[in-house]
Amino acid sequence: MDRKDVGMGAWSGAIGLFADDSLAWAGRAVAYAAPASSASLASSANVEGAAGPGDGTVDCEGRLFLPGGFGAVDREGPRGGVPGVLLLHEYTGFGGYLFRSAARLVQAGYAVLCADLYGTALRPTDIEQARACLRPLRDDRALLHLRARAGLDALAGVPGVDAARLLAMGFSLGGGATLELVRAGAPLRGAASMYGYLSSSQPVAPGAAHCPVLVHLAGHDHVIPLRDVEPFVREMSAANVDCRVVLHAGAGHGFCNAAYGTDFTAMASWHCPRTESRAWDGVLRFFAECLKNN
Numbered sequence: 001m002d003r004k005d006v007g008m009g010a011w012s013g014a015i016g017l018f019a020d021d022s023l024a025w026a027g028r029a030v031a032y033a034a035p036a037s038s039a040s041l042a043s044s045a046n047v048e049g050a051a052g053p054g055d056g057t058v059d060c061e062g063r064l065f066l067p068g069g070f071g072a073v074d075r076e077g078p079r080g081g082v083p084g085v086l087l088l089h090e091y092t093g094f095g096g097y098l099f100r101s102a103a104r105l106v107q108a109g110y111a112v113l114c115a116d117l118y119g120t121a122l123r124p125t126d127i128e129q130a131r132a133c134l135r136p137l138r139d140d141r142a143l144l145h146l147r148a149r150a151g152l153d154a155l156a157g158v159p160g161v162d163a164a165r166l167l168a169m170g171f172s173l174g175g176g177a178t179l180e181l182v183r184a185g186a187p188l189r190g191a192a193s194m195y196g197y198l199s200s201s202q203p204v205a206p207g208a209a210h211c212p213v214l215v216h217l218a219g220h221d222h223v224i225p226l227r228d229v230e231p232f233v234r235e236m237s238a239a240n241v242d243c244r245v246v247l248h249a250g251a252g253h254g255f256c257n258a259a260y261g262t263d264f265t266a267m268a269s270w271h272c273p274r275t276e277s278r279a280w281d282g283v284l285r286f287f288a289e290c291l292k293n294n
Contacts, residue, residue, distance in 0.1 A: 016096035017259035018130070019123040027063035027102070030113060030158070034060045034150035038142035058119035062151055063094070064158060065102045065112045081162035083189075083291055084111045084155045088148060088174025090257070091134040093117075093124050097257045101171075108284055111161045115151025117144070117177060134173060141202045144173075145180035152186060165189055167287050170196055171256060172223065175215075182213055182241070190214070190290030192283045195224055195253050198232040204239040212242040214286045216279045219249035222268065246282065251275040 036058045067082060085105050089098050094114065102112040117137060124130035137144045148168070156163040168191045170178040175196015182191050183200060185208025192214045204210065213236065217224060229245065236243035254260045254269030256276045264270055 014096060015100055015258040017092050017257070018125050019094045027065045027099070027114070030062045030064045030154055032060050032062070032150055032154040033057040034116075034119070035143065035146040038140050038146060058121070060116040060118075060147075060150065060154075061120050062116050062154060063099070063102075063114040065099075065106050065114070067106055067109050067111065081160045081165075082109065082111050083165035083167065083287075084113065084158070084161040084163075085287070086148070086152050086155050086166065086168040086178075087112050087114045088151070088168065088170030088177045089114065089117060090170075090172035090174055090254075091124075091138075092127075092130045093122075093133065095259060097259045098171075100258070101169075101256070104280060104284075105169075108287075110167070110287075111155075111158065113151060113155040113158070115148065115154070117147045117151075117173065137173065137177075138197070141176075141180055141200045144177050145184055145202060148174075148177035148181050149184070149186060152181065152188075156187075163187075165291055167191065167290065169283065170194065172196060172253065176200075179213070179215075182210055185209055186211075190287055192216070192286060194256050194279065194283075195221060198224060198228040204235055204241065206239070210239060210241045212286070212290055213244070214283060215243065215245045216282070217245065217247050218251040218253055218255055218275075219247060220252040220264075223253045244286075246279070248272070248275045248279070255279070 034057060036056050087102055098114050102114055105112045118133050122133045124133050155161060156166060166188055168178045168181055168188050171194045175193035178191045178193045179196055180202060181188060183202055183204040185205050188211040190212050194216050195218055251272040252270045255272040256279060258271050260269045260271045262271050
């Protein structure tokens with residue numbers, strides 16, 4: 001079995017693209033319920049227990065990683081707890097790539113919940129399954145927001161996590177979900193999107209308190225077209241959102257995901273280690289700034 005650092009200070013094992021049962025022990029399971037459809041908005045407040053489809057919800061199970069390892073978060077931490085990051089997966093779901101990202105954040109002192117956008121009944125193991133899981137959320141941005149919000153509420157309820165210092169970060173689908181949280185005025189101190197969807201059927205909510213946003217994009221992205229950048233910037237500007245957009249001209253979609261490999265393919269995702277390093281440096285500085293200034 002690959003060797004992992006149990007304190008989440010490093011991740012030295014192989015990087016997997018899909019859910020891997022050998023990683024099930026990593027982190028602590030956090031069960032919660034999320035709306036099964038955007039029509040079941042009333043059910044989104046129930047995020048504590050495992051509810052069934054009969055009440056319009058799906059069972060979700062995220063993975064929680066803490067700065068002190070696998071023990072409980074200290075209830076007497078600074079200012080009542082440690083800051084938390086909601087980490088949102090791309091369309092392939094849970095995989096080693098996501099836990100590797102969690103390790104980076106834990107090393108920086110954050111509690112991290114790898115949230116579950118699909119539900120426990122959907123764990124894709126190949127590309128076709130992943131595409132089938134993706135479509136309902138890609139096509140219904142209201143549902144994408146509700147799934148992400150259920151995870152955020154679950155993170156806020158973790159003992160020892162400071163619910164007043166929450167951040168969100170996501171990749172591709174998860175990056176789009178992060179931006180949907182921002183648009184809806186979720187209680188976040190900051191949000192970072194890595195090559196996430198920019199367009200949305202749910203425009204930014206007028207009058208809501210919108211947190212600062214950092215968006216990292218790729219110049220060779222086959223999923224997120226550059227033509228979406230200008231309308232997104234106008235949308236954020238009109239709502240007075242502190243939004244920063246960084247374009248990595250030589251990178252492609254998936255540049256933070258080592259599971260894709262580094263071979264350039266114009267119509268596929270690929271990993272760019274140099275861009276990943278620069279983007280992560282920017283995200284960690286941005287999160288520190290958001291917590292300091294708010």
